[in-house]
Amino acid sequence: MKIAVTWDYELFFGESSGSVEKCMLQPTQRLLEIAERQGSNFTFFVDTGYLTRSKSLKVDLENVALVEKQIQNWSPKHETALHIHPHWEDALWENKKWVFDLQRYKLADFSPENQVEIAKRYFEHLQALSSEKIVSYRAGGWCIQPFEPVEKVFMQLGINRESSVFVGGKNVTSPYNYDFTNAPKKSKWNFQTEPCVEAENGFFTEYPIGAQRYSPLFFWKLFVKGRLRPDLHKSIGDGKAAKGGGTKKEFLTRSHWLCVSADGYYVTKIQAAINRAEKLGQKELVIIGHPKACTVFSLNELEKLIAKNKSKHEFVCLRDL
Numbered sequence: 001m002k003i004a005v006t007w008d009y010e011l012f013f014g015e016s017s018g019s020v021e022k023c024m025l026q027p028t029q030r031l032l033e034i035a036e037r038q039g040s041n042f043t044f045f046v047d048t049g050y051l052t053r054s055k056s057l058k059v060d061l062e063n064v065a066l067v068e069k070q071i072q073n074w075s076p077k078h079e080t081a082l083h084i085h086p087h088w089e090d091a092l093w094e095n096k097k098w099v100f101d102l103q104r105y106k107l108a109d110f111s112p113e114n115q116v117e118i119a120k121r122y123f124e125h126l127q128a129l130s131s132e133k134i135v136s137y138r139a140g141g142w143c144i145q146p147f148e149p150v151e152k153v154f155m156q157l158g159i160n161r162e163s164s165v166f167v168g169g170k171n172v173t174s175p176y177n178y179d180f181t182n183a184p185k186k187s188k189w190n191f192q193t194e195p196c197v198e199a200e201n202g203f204f205t206e207y208p209i210g211a212q213r214y215s216p217l218f219f220w221k222l223f224v225k226g227r228l229r230p231d232l233h234k235s236i237g238d239g240k241a242a243k244g245g246g247t248k249k250e251f252l253t254r255s256h257w258l259c260v261s262a263d264g265y266y267v268t269k270i271q272a273a274i275n276r277a278e279k280l281g282q283k284e285l286v287i288i289g290h291p292k293a294c295t296v297f298s299l300n301e302l303e304k305l306i307a308k309n310k311s312k313h314e315f316v317c318l319r320d321l
Contacts, residue, residue: 001278003309004207004318005040005262005287005302006163007031008083008138010047011239012292017098018239020063023292025070027236030299031291032074038306040315043079045138045163046071048122049088059093071129079317080130082159085140086110086118087175102242105175106143107150115149123157136161136318142169142178148193155203162204163286163318165195166211166259173244183208187282188321207321209288210260210273219251222265229297235264237292262289267298270305274313284321 009024011017028044035042051067054060071080086109090101107115127134137159144164154160169180183196183206190202226233246256260266260273270287277285306315 001274001283001285001313002316002321003274003285003287003313004043004163004316004321005289006043006045006081006138006209006318007262008047008288008290009044010083010085010290010292011050011098012237013085013087013100013102013242014240016239017100018237018292020060020067023237023239025066027291027294027299028070028074030294032078034299034303034306035078038303038310038315040306040310041078041317041320042315043081043136043318044071044074045081045083045136046126047083047085047088047140048126049085049091049118052122052125053088053091054093057093060096068129071126072131075130076132079136079319080126080132080134081136081138081318082123082126082134083138083140084119084122086115087140089118100242102175105242106141106177107139108143108146108177112149116153119150119153120157123159132319133158135159136163138162139164141176142166142171142180143176144195145178147195151193160204161207161318161321162191162195163207163209165206166209166288168211168257169259171244173246175242176244180208187277187284207284207286207318209286210277211257212260212269212273212276213255213257214266214269215255216252218265218269219256223248223252225265225297232297233265233295235293235295237290237294239292259288260285262287262298262302263293264295264298267301267305270302271308274309286318286321 054064087105092099167183189198192199192202
């Protein structure tokens with residue numbers, strides 16, 4: 001089986017974006033070191049809006065230069081892929097900090113014409129940094145629907161691999177809005193206009209992020225370990241997440257259907273997902289992660305996981321699935 005460990009390379013979007021050093025540069029360097037030791041390859045979905053907005057406003061340029069240098073350094077061994085969080089179009093830089101307005105969080109919050117313009121501008125900026133052709137895309141916050149406004153421009157740009165869907169997922173709590181409950185129960189499929197509707201001869205291939213159920217017990221362990229050993233379980237990233245993902249009470253009292261993730265304590269559930277995919281005869285599995293959400297614990301466990309499985313499975317870029 002081919003396993004693609006993918007990373008959304010970005011800041012936080014809540015009350016505090018966190019620092020570029022802690023959310024992006026430092027944890028990503030640790031990931032690149034793990035990949036080098038284990039002979040594995042990763043895909044980094046670059047939140048390009050941060051780069052374009054900073055340059056447009058002529059702010060935070062020193063950090064932008066460091067981010068762009070890191071992108072250029074990991075290419076071409078690792079994949080550089082497009083990640084669009086269009087709320088950057090409304091972001092402001094005040095007192096050397098980012099201030100976010102999430103009323104236009106997803107592409108669907110913009111006019112079709114603006115969606116096309118944003119997609120082209122972000123792609124062109126990122127492509128200039130990558131020595132390899134950019135072919136993969138992930139929507140910010142999984143909000144890929146509706147896809148039709150950018151369908152033709154993505155075809156023109158040559159982006160033919162998509163990885164925003166996680167089968168069975170749904171969140172209509174603002175600022176999110178996605179519904180994957182009717183997606184094909186497969187590890188890949190072709191589509192054209194709607195990512196959750198299979199089209200045999202579709203231009204695009206959906207490589208859905210793996211998904212599984214997490215029990216309340218899992219979240220109790222997550223929160224308790226975070227309290228007892230923050231040195232191991234506190235995120236390296238120093239910002240705050242945007243609201244809308246669920247309350248602590250909800251997580252502690254009922255199970256949740258979520259992505260297979262390399263973030264923090266979630267890393268402990270990846271092996272079960274690999275075993276399940278193998279049992280089902282799947283030939284590919286996509287795992288999501290965020291450098292900003294890495295912990296000392298998750299980085300150590302991820303390396304152990306790759307070392308344990310690399311003789312049996314390949315850890316590759318999304319473009320190589």
